[in-house]
Amino acid sequence: MKGFPTKNENTYLDIFKNECELGMSGVLAGVLPRTTVTANQVASPLTVRIPIGKALINPKLVYSADRGIFANGQLYLSAFATSSTGGAYSTIPIVLPDVNGGSVTVPIEGTLYEGAKIILYANYSSAGTSAMLSATLTGILVTQDFDFTAKRNILIVGDSIAAAGAMGNDSSARELMSYNHFGFRLKNALKLLGKNTRIINKGMPGSLMTDSERLLLSQPHLIEKSDLIIVYAGMNNATSTASVDNLLAFNNSIINIIKQRNIYNPNASILIVAPNVTDTASRTANIAAYRTQCESSANDATYGGSSRKVYFYNAETAFALGATASADTNFSSAERVAGSRVHPSDLGHEQIFNGMYDVIETTDFFINF
Numbered sequence: 001m002k003g004f005p006t007k008n009e010n011t012y013l014d015i016f017k018n019e020c021e022l023g024m025s026g027v028l029a030g031v032l033p034r035t036t037v038t039a040n041q042v043a044s045p046l047t048v049r050i051p052i053g054k055a056l057i058n059p060k061l062v063y064s065a066d067r068g069i070f071a072n073g074q075l076y077l078s079a080f081a082t083s084s085t086g087g088a089y090s091t092i093p094i095v096l097p098d099v100n101g102g103s104v105t106v107p108i109e110g111t112l113y114e115g116a117k118i119i120l121y122a123n124y125s126s127a128g129t130s131a132m133l134s135a136t137l138t139g140i141l142v143t144q145d146f147d148f149t150a151k152r153n154i155l156i157v158g159d160s161i162a163a164a165g166a167m168g169n170d171s172s173a174r175e176l177m178s179y180n181h182f183g184f185r186l187k188n189a190l191k192l193l194g195k196n197t198r199i200i201n202k203g204m205p206g207s208l209m210t211d212s213e214r215l216l217l218s219q220p221h222l223i224e225k226s227d228l229i230i231v232y233a234g235m236n237n238a239t240s241t242a243s244v245d246n247l248l249a250f251n252n253s254i255i256n257i258i259k260q261r262n263i264y265n266p267n268a269s270i271l272i273v274a275p276n277v278t279d280t281a282s283r284t285a286n287i288a289a290y291r292t293q294c295e296s297s298a299n300d301a302t303y304g305g306s307s308r309k310v311y312f313y314n315a316e317t318a319f320a321l322g323a324t325a326s327a328d329t330n331f332s333s334a335e336r337v338a339g340s341r342v343h344p345s346d347l348g349h350e351q352i353f354n355g356m357y358d359v360i361e362t363t364d365f366f367i368n369f
Contacts, residue, residue: 048137049117053164053178053201055146056112056139063096063120063135064103072096073120075108094118112137114144114178143201144178145187150198152369153225156183157212157257158232161276161343163203180346182353183230189357195369200226208236209253216260223264228271228365230356231257232315234290235275235342239282242289250290254297258310262303269309269365272298276315276352278342279325291316306362313359318344318351 050056061073073094097104120135156162164181178184183199190197202222204211212231216223223229233254240246254272261268274291278284291314298304298312322328325338330348335341344352360366 047117047119048135050112050114050137051141051163052114053144053181053184053199053203054114054141055144056116056137056141059108059110059112059137059139061094061096061106061108061118061135061137062103063099063106065099065134066101068098068100073118076117076119077112096120112139143199145184145199145201147196147198150196152195152197152227152365153200154183154186154197154228154230155200155202155222155226156230156232157202157204157215158230158273159203159207159236160205161203161235162201162230162232163205164201180349182349182356185350185353186357186360189353190369195366197227203232206236209233209250213253213256216257220260220264223261223268226265226268228269228360228363229257229261230271230273232273232275233294234287235278235283238275238287238290240286242286247289247293250293251297254294255300255303258300258303258308267309267364269311269363270298271311271313271356271359271363273352273356274312274314274316276318276344276348277321279321279339280342281339283342309364311359311363313356315352315355318355319348 048061073096075092075094077092094106094108096106118135118137162183164178164183178201179188183201187197187199200222202215204215212233231254234250237246237250258270261270272294274294275287278287295312295314298310300310304310319330321341322330325341326336328336328341329345330351331341332343332345335343
């Protein structure tokens, strides 16, 4: 129904213009702290990285310093650049012009895929003064799934879990790629049935439901081209008290997304996903109420329910908290500490997908694919 290209998107770049995320300097940036150093002291390295599930087209490295600094770097490219299971890095040295009180822009050839990173090293030229180096990767940041011939499109919105972030490392200490994420697991499961789909992942780390709402209200073309919209909702909202006003605002954001679907693509199915288990103190007191609100919103008497192609899955049922946090492999390896478990690992995403898939099989999107 909505494969690529469409009559209004006749070129590869036209498609990117409709999905790109510009002005990403705040995400793909880092700053070496200002420190007083001796002459020729080497600062700690600074790393900027391509987010999981994304690709950066026409990348440029912009760096600046307020003192005389000699800099050099390494570009690390994952051995599995197209959403595989991770792997070792190959490295390419980056020759950087000296910078003294200004900024330098260095174009980087090609496209950088998820997991790619640049590590910068700085050498301060003068003694007894403090200096600071900042670096930013700029370019056109897009969803990494380039399967523009797909028959159907799946749009994913929500927080860092929706965005395929913070999945940690597997048992071989390899960086995990978006292949492990529930969205790409869904894509691959559907492909085995002859149902070819494309993932458009617009998850935003740290976001609230109001952010997902604003995204879809301001970019209705994302809804127009999508056949299934997965909304991973509530994990960050649960850091706020489950007051009547907060839950009402949360509900209104979900309902407004449904209303936007009704206007721009009433045939699209929507799956509202309540958040997985967590033991973070800022969330445990409130998260049950937000899960309940997710279900109530999805089944709203006026806008929700399967008859209106709105469905619900509770990711809390995917897996339970392990008795020993350090051995809880359902969570990111970086969060296996009591009170820190939020982001699912590859195993956690697999279990979320397994439960989610049972619901997706009942959707209009799946039945009438």
